[in-house]
Amino acid sequence: MTDPTVDPTLDELAATLADVDADGALQETAAAAFPGTRGAFLRRSLGTLAGITAGAVVAGEAAAAPVAATENDVAILRFDLVLEYLQAGLYTEAERIGALTPETLAWARVVGAHERAHVRALQDLLGRRTVPSPGFNYRDVTSDEDAFIKTAVAFEDLTAALLKWQAPRLDSRSIVAAAVTLHSVETRHAAWIRHLNGLSPVTSAFDKPASQERMARLIASTGFLTRRSRTALNARPRFTG
Amino acid sequence: MGESCGNDGATDLGSSAVRYSRHGLVRTGGALVAAGAVGSLFLVRAQPAGTAPSEALDREIFSFALQLEYLQAAFYAAAVGAGSLRGDVLEFAETVAEHEQAHVDFLRDALGASAPEAPEFDFGRAIRGERAFLDAAELLENTGVAAYNGQAANLTKPSLAAAAEIVSVEGRHAAWASALAGHDPAPRAADPGEPARAITATIRRTGFLR
Amino acid sequence: MRLALVAVLVAAAVAGAIVVVERDGSGAPASASRSGGIALARSAASLPPPAAPAFRVGKPRLIDGHETRARSAPVARRAVAFAEPGGRGQAVATVEPTTEEGSTNIVLVVGETTLGGGSWVRVRLPSLPNGRTGWVPRRALGGYAFVRTHLVVDRAHLTATLLRDDRAVFRAPIGIGVPAAPTPPGEFYVRVKLAGFDDPFYGPVAFGTSGRSAVLTDWPGGGYIGIHGTNAPELIPGRVSHGCVRLRNEDIVRLSRLMPVGTPVTIR
Numbered sequence: 001m002t003d004p005t006v007d008p009t010l011d012e013l014a015a016t017l018a019d020v021d022a023d024g025a026l027q028e029t030a031a032a033a034f035p036g037t038r039g040a041f042l043r044r045s046l047g048t049l050a051g052i053t054a055g056a057v058v059a060g061e062a063a064a065a066p067v068a069a070t071e072n073d074v075a076i077l078r079f080d081l082v083l084e085y086l087q088a089g090l091y092t093e094a095e096r097i098g099a100l101t102p103e104t105l106a107w108a109r110v111v112g113a114h115e116r117a118h119v120r121a122l123q124d125l126l127g128r129r130t131v132p133s134p135g136f137n138y139r140d141v142t143s144d145e146d147a148f149i150k151t152a153v154a155f156e157d158l159t160a161a162l163l164k165w166q167a168p169r170l171d172s173r174s175i176v177a178a179a180v181t182l183h184s185v186e187t188r189h190a191a192w193i194r195h196l197n198g199l200s201p202v203t204s205a206f207d208k209p210a211s212q213e214r215m216a217r218l219i220a221s222t223g224f225l226t227r228r229s230r231t232a233l234n235a236r237p238r239f240t241g
Numbered sequence: 242m243g244e245s246c247g248n249d250g251a252t253d254l255g256s257s258a259v260r261y262s263r264h265g266l267v268r269t270g271g272a273l274v275a276a277g278a279v280g281s282l283f284l285v286r287a288q289p290a291g292t293a294p295s296e297a298l299d300r301e302i303f304s305f306a307l308q309l310e311y312l313q314a315a316f317y318a319a320a321v322g323a324g325s326l327r328g329d330v331l332e333f334a335e336t337v338a339e340h341e342q343a344h345v346d347f348l349r350d351a352l353g354a355s356a357p358e359a360p361e362f363d364f365g366r367a368i369r370g371e372r373a374f375l376d377a378a379e380l381l382e383n384t385g386v387a388a389y390n391g392q393a394a395n396l397t398k399p400s401l402a403a404a405a406e407i408v409s410v411e412g413r414h415a416a417w418a419s420a421l422a423g424h425d426p427a428p429r430a431a432d433p434g435e436p437a438r439a440i441t442a443t444i445r446r447t448g449f450l451r
Numbered sequence: 452m453r454l455a456l457v458a459v460l461v462a463a464a465v466a467g468a469i470v471v472v473e474r475d476g477s478g479a480p481a482s483a484s485r486s487g488g489i490a491l492a493r494s495a496a497s498l499p500p501p502a503a504p505a506f507r508v509g510k511p512r513l514i515d516g517h518e519t520r521a522r523s524a525p526v527a528r529r530a531v532a533f534a535e536p537g538g539r540g541q542a543v544a545t546v547e548p549t550t551e552e553g554s555t556n557i558v559l560v561v562g563e564t565t566l567g568g569g570s571w572v573r574v575r576l577p578s579l580p581n582g583r584t585g586w587v588p589r590r591a592l593g594g595y596a597f598v599r600t601h602l603v604v605d606r607a608h609l610t611a612t613l614l615r616d617d618r619a620v621f622r623a624p625i626g627i628g629v630p631a632a633p634t635p636p637g638e639f640y641v642r643v644k645l646a647g648f649d650d651p652f653y654g655p656v657a658f659g660t661s662g663r664s665a666v667l668t669d670w671p672g673g674g675y676i677g678i679h680g681t682n683a684p685e686l687i688p689g690r691v692s693h694g695c696v697r698l699r700n701e702d703i704v705r706l707s708r709l710m711p712v713g714t715p716v717t718i719r
Contacts, residue, residue: 096519096597110427113511117430125506137527137594140570143563160412164405168398173294176401177394178504181431183405184386187412188427192420201417202336205343207409209402226593229525229555231712234647237657238551239677240632240664240693292499305494308487357494360487394502431508437495441488450487 070171077175078131079212081122083162085133086224087155088115090142099143103196108152111189118182125178135228149197151222156190158218161210266299266351267399294397302392303400304357305437306407307348309388311359312449313381314341320368320378330371330421337378337414344407351403362449375422377447382415383432384443391434515616520601522560523640523713524572524592532585536564536571543585544578551672552643552659557713558587559640559661560595575640577661577675579668582637596713602641602678604696604718606634609688611678611696613709621709624688626681626697632666634676634694639716641678644707654680654700656707660716664694678716679703 091112094100100108123130141147163183170176191201219225292298317338320326326334349356367377389408393401416426444450526546534540550556561584562573570589575582601614606627613621628634639662646656657679664674670693680700681687687699696718698706 092514093595093597095514096522097595109513110425110511113513114427114430116512117508117510120512121431121506121508135594137592140565140589143570144565160409164402164409167393167405168402172505173394173502174505177390177434177502178506178508180390180393180405180408181433181504182508184390184408184412184432185427185430187409188416188432191413191416192426195417195420195426200336201420202340202410202413205340205410206347206406207413208406224594226527229557229593229596231554231557231642232644232646233552233554235552235554235645236648236650237645237653237659237677237679238670238672239653239657239659239675239679239695240628240667240670241652241677241695292502298499301494301497305491305498308491308494312487357490360490362487391501392498395499430511433507434501434504436500437498441491441495444491445488450491 069175072169073171073175074126074129076166076170076212077122077126078129079215080163080166080179081119081126081131082134083159083215083219084115084118084122086136086219087159088112088119089133089136090138090151090155090224091115093138094142094148097143100145100148104145104148107193107196108148111152111156111193114185114189135226136224137226138224141222141224149193152193153190153197153199154218156186156193158210158215160186160190161208162212162215164207165209165211266296266303266397267403292395294395294400296397298395299397299400300352300355302396303348303352304355305392306388306404307345307352308357308360309385309440309444310341310344310348312362312444313385314338314345315359315362316364316368316377316381316449317341319362319364320374323368325369326371326374330375333378333417333421334374337417340410340414344410347403347407361451363451364449367447367449372422375418378418379415379422379424380443380447382411382418384440385411386415386432387435388437388440389434390432391436391440393434515599519597520599520614520616521640521713521715522595522597523557524560524574524595526556526558526591527593528591530587530591532574532576532587534585536573536586537566537568538586538588540586543583544576546574546576546587546591550643550659552645554643557596557640557642558592559713559715560592563589575638575661577642577663579663579665581635581639581662581665596711598711598713598715600710600714602710602714602716604634604716606636606719609690611698611706613706613714615709621706623698623702623706626687626689626691628664628692628694629690632664632693634692634696634718635662635665636718637662639676639718641710641712641714641716644712646707651682653677654682654698654703656680656703658707658710658712662716662718667693678706 091108094108095105095112098105141151160183163179163186167176167179167183170179187207195201317334320334321331321338364377367373386408389404389411393404393408396404412432419426419428526548529545529547531538531542532544532546534543546558547556556577558574558576560572560574564571564573571586572589572592573584573586574592575584599616601617603612603614604610604625604627605612609625609627611621611623611625612619639660641658642661643659644656645653645659648657657677660676660678662676664670664676667674674694676694676696678696678698680703681697683691684699687697691697
């Protein structure tokens, strides 16, 4: 991570996101991390509110008649999706580069497969309300064993804590029912990587929640979010022909 | 404020500030985040009528959970006491025994006078050898996760918050037991919840209960 | 009298006042009111079913077993590329964050090493002579992008073949450079994708590569070799261009759906 002792401010996160987020979708999502100052956050990052559009119907088994999801729930799910993009990307790159120890690579392979499945599930649920992945630069975290372990432990622990914070804040019980099925898997990931590295898999009888704001600060502190590359242009070629 | 997504029958429809039942079993200090407007976004399932969270239902759910925690607490305490565990596995049993007892204490406290008492258990060979112990521990922890995940959305918000703190630890226990047993600590991308009936059947099949 | 006492004891046992602790093979409860199994079942019966989840997570998504063919990265800040990692050897070239067209300048990453000072990566350079590589600090580059594709241009047979996971998924006839302005052989990569321009000479879509004409060195824009469509499809296949690889328009459109920027290009 760039500097774990620096606590990025709301301004820094807003600036980071304004820099990388072309269409405002990411800023809307990140604003959900700061519910009390959401309007201020969006003004800082110069984003515009995403329009409300009709979304996809959730597929699934027959139950009571479907009802509309709330903006609150959409914001929470979009935040989760960005977090899953980050983790899936981190573990995918680590596996592709293949420079970590066999044991850590085996962990990244299994856990990455889960995070990629989570990305797909959240994208499918959000439908037209989904957000695209930001660009990521993981620097040497995907090839340096110590940096990778530190980062993976931090993210798995904090993701589990985040999902605990979100669960009672979701309006939809059916989203709660789905979210808890992901939450317990994240706790397994956390315990597993701790166990592989001589850390205690569990440190307390009760695991505490952690807010979206706290997770947003962790994400900002990594410096992983980058501008997406512009490699497709509307421009006239000047090749030799 | 418009109607909620059918998630909480006790929501006060006239108040936009309180989005969860004040009548839950677990009390918290203040309101959680105020909900935003209901919009025509993607659609999610509403729940059938008659399953709305309430304090009475929280009690039933916590009562069920307490019985599972009694079983786990007794299992780990018995395993430690039987004296046949060593090293990493003993450390696991001792740590988890403390946690499960803490869960028992919490749930008993929440239920107060209506808390059920612990029944008797007989763990047989499951506490007398490392392999059998770890297999049983893995089963009990995974079953606990499935039980909590199955009832999570039936709880009021404050009780859900409390239950989440517990199931989180059960998930870690499960992965730890699996790792010690040489099994995959995270075999699935998601842990589905199961109905209480199925949980009961799994537990009764162990033979630990009379 | 004794019989009455036994009857009382039996009645008491049945009523649960005395717990008979006796385990049979099935673990069946010896006494109903102290039976944990029955208590659990009763408790379970009063609980509602789980709420139907809003979504289900599918199976874990493993990456294919295939190695990805290539890795590229954007240039994050101007950097000097050296002949050796560590920055002490001869300077080979300078890489800039943007190209002449204003696109992000990307480089193909073909090696890496870690020295005391940090990580260094070996990159394929879009400069002459063709095929040149150099070492830059990892921190000069942005995040990696991975591709599974590889374009092979065969100058003898006048074909372009796109491989994905080493399997051919596209093949088309091509036009290449006239002898006086040949298409250079070697290892290159796709740098940029251009569209929305209104120039039938290049067809509907064009790709810029890292390759450069060895003879047209004064060409405006640097003399880069492109892969593009044409307004003279009757010349394909043939040796007809100033170095670019030309495809018929329907073929370049098809290729543009299969070949991401960053794809390595081998010209044989």
